[in-house]
Amino acid sequence: MLDEKQLKDTVLAYVKEEYVEDEDEADELTPDTPLISGGIVDSFSMVSLKVFLEKRYHIQIPNADATPQSFDTVNKIVELVKRFKGE
Amino acid sequence: MAYSDKVREHYKKTIAEIREGGLFKEERFIHSPQAADIKVEYPEGSELASLINMCANNYLGLSSHPEVIKAAHDGLDSRGYGMSSVRFICGTQDIHRELQDKLTKFLGTEDTVLFPSCMDANAGVFEAILGEEDVIIADRLVHASLIDGIRLCKAAYDSFKHMNMAHLEQKLEMHQDKRIRLVVTDGVFSMDGDFAPLDKMVELCERYDSMILLDDSHATGFIGKTGKGTHEHFGVVGKIDVITTTLGKALGGASGGCVSGRAEIVEMCKQRARPYLFSNTMPPVIVAAASKVMDIISQTTERRDKLEQNTKYFREKMTEAGFDIRPGETPIVPVMLYNAQLSQDIAHDLYAEGIYVIGFFYPVVPQGQARIRCQLSAAHEREHLDKAIAAFKKIGAKHGILGLKKKEIIEKFGL
Numbered sequence: 175m176l177d178e179k180q181l182k183d184t185v186l187a188y189v190k191e192e193y194v195e196d197e198d199e200a201d202e203l204t205p206d207t208p209l210i211s212g213g214i215v216d217s218f219s220m221v222s223l224k225v226f227l228e229k230r231y232h233i234q235i236p237n238a239d240a241t242p243q244s245f246d247t248v249n250k251i252v253e254l255v256k257r258f259k260g261e
Numbered sequence: 262m263a264y265s266d267k268v269r270e271h272y273k274k275t276i277a278e279i280r281e282g283g284l285f286k287e288e289r290f291i292h293s294p295q296a297a298d299i300k301v302e303y304p305e306g307s308e309l310a311s312l313i314n315m316c317a318n319n320y321l322g323l324s325s326h327p328e329v330i331k332a333a334h335d336g337l338d339s340r341g342y343g344m345s346s347v348r349f350i351c352g353t354q355d356i357h358r359e360l361q362d363k364l365t366k367f368l369g370t371e372d373t374v375l376f377p378s379c380m381d382a383n384a385g386v387f388e389a390i391l392g393e394e395d396v397i398i399a400d401r402l403v404h405a406s407l408i409d410g411i412r413l414c415k416a417a418y419d420s421f422k423h424m425n426m427a428h429l430e431q432k433l434e435m436h437q438d439k440r441i442r443l444v445v446t447d448g449v450f451s452m453d454g455d456f457a458p459l460d461k462m463v464e465l466c467e468r469y470d471s472m473i474l475l476d477d478s479h480a481t482g483f484i485g486k487t488g489k490g491t492h493e494h495f496g497v498v499g500k501i502d503v504i505t506t507t508l509g510k511a512l513g514g515a516s517g518g519c520v521s522g523r524a525e526i527v528e529m530c531k532q533r534a535r536p537y538l539f540s541n542t543m544p545p546v547i548v549a550a551a552s553k554v555m556d557i558i559s560q561t562t563e564r565r566d567k568l569e570q571n572t573k574y575f576r577e578k579m580t581e582a583g584f585d586i587r588p589g590e591t592p593i594v595p596v597m598l599y600n601a602q603l604s605q606d607i608a609h610d611l612y613a614e615g616i617y618v619i620g621f622f623y624p625v626v627p628q629g630q631a632r633i634r635c636q637l638s639a640a641h642e643r644e645h646l647d648k649a650i651a652a653f654k655k656i657g658a659k660h661g662i663l664g665l666k667k668k669e670i671i672e673k674f675g676l
Binding site: 192193195212213216218219221222225 | 401408411412418419420422423432623624627628
């Protein structure tokens with residue numbers, strides 16, 4: 175069983191570390207900040223996030239599900255991980 | 262399916278959305294050859310305006326050079342207009358081979374193959390040399406044509422933060438299980454005008470057994486002591502496995518591009534790169550003119566030296582004037598404005614002052630990073646630059662941005 179808070183914190187930390195250059199911007203990032211439509215993560219760089227989630231949570235996210243919409247916020251990503259974990 | 266009203270409406274609606282989003286791109290009609298001084302019809306139907314061009318990729322001022330034009334005429338007379346063929350059927354002339362050899366020598370590589378454009382070179386090279394067992398690790402700000410080429414290839418893809426070597430190292434380490442690793446970068450990044458730290462990248466690639474691909478389109482001909490490009494600037498000539506570059510910027514500016522590098526990679530492109538196999542050969546007139554360009558820049562560094570002086574002068578004076586200029590050494594000089602509307606207003610006002618520049622904003626540059634990108638040329642004389650600087654000062658003062666830094670501009674105009 176996944177701890178939702180821990181999952182959210184892990185994804186948020188990864189996004190900050192992987193995509194955000196500016197410390198101020200990293201501080202402002204919340205689980206509801208639009209990542210792709212907000213220009214923080216471009217749809218192509220999203221691939222490394224997908225690989226991270228798959229390795230970390232031992233899941234396979236088919237490309238059809240790895241859409242810019244489903245990766246647009248940390249909360250949406252958390253939902254996606256839970257879905258593929260069968261939770 | 263016919264071109265029904267429904268389909269027409271679909272496109273009309275999309276175009277309207279592009280307009281509403283402020284992303285509609287307009288053409289300005291230039292009635293003169295490409296040069297420092299141009300005559301422009303804009304908006305369509307209006308009287309011609311005489312402008313100083315500060316946004317061309319005509320870095321060496323060779324686009325309308327008399328010797329280049331003469332070589333084009335000679336090429337047309339001696340080798341004809343078109344070849345009506347792809348390269349490998351009956352589209353390769355002796356002058357194609359000659360130009361490839363000159364590029365190889367100039368770039369300090371093993372071999373070169375021409376493509377109809379660098380966009381085509383980038384579209385074709387990845388699929389030709391990599392498969393699904395391999396991985397591409399690209400800087401996050403590489404040119405759109407590299408992204409397109411990467412998308413067409415079956416290799417896995419990963420990226421590293423712009424010029425962040427620690428992040429690149431982390432990714433190289435992570436992908437040690439792949440058959441081939443290929444690190445991809447621009448030499449000079451087109452929007453920021455900054456250099457990729459090629460010496461460090463080569464060192465990392467050697468340590469982690471990775472190849473490196475460099476798109477040097479905004480550097481070939483003028484970066485480095487003799488203008489070879491970014492690899493010369495960082496002292497790594499001969500260590501770059503693949504260089505893609507264009508003939509459409511400094512090297513005469515017409516069209517054409519190439520893949521230059523390890524002999525086997527060039528051969529793989531000839532055997533497998535789809536734009537090479539399925540697109541027409543470069544026309545003789547362009548090949549002949551580009552060949553003359555290679556002669557000119559191989560004989561003297563006069564033009565790249567003048568460009569370097571122009572760049573220093575313009576950067577210095579614009580910084581002194583109080584503009585927020587991205588520091589650097591390249592002739593791409595971004596005047597940072599952050600706010601998209603401000604970038605459009607200033608470009609518009611400069612046009613009225615006789616200066617032709619374009620304001621760039623999201624998605625061409627990241628959100629909140631709007632700017633006017635000035636590009637220097639060896640065709641600019643000191644008077645051109647002084648006029649441009651004076652106009653910038655006047656318009657900068659009008660908008661009250663002189664002396665303001667990022668935070669203050671954002672506070673004043675928002676994002």
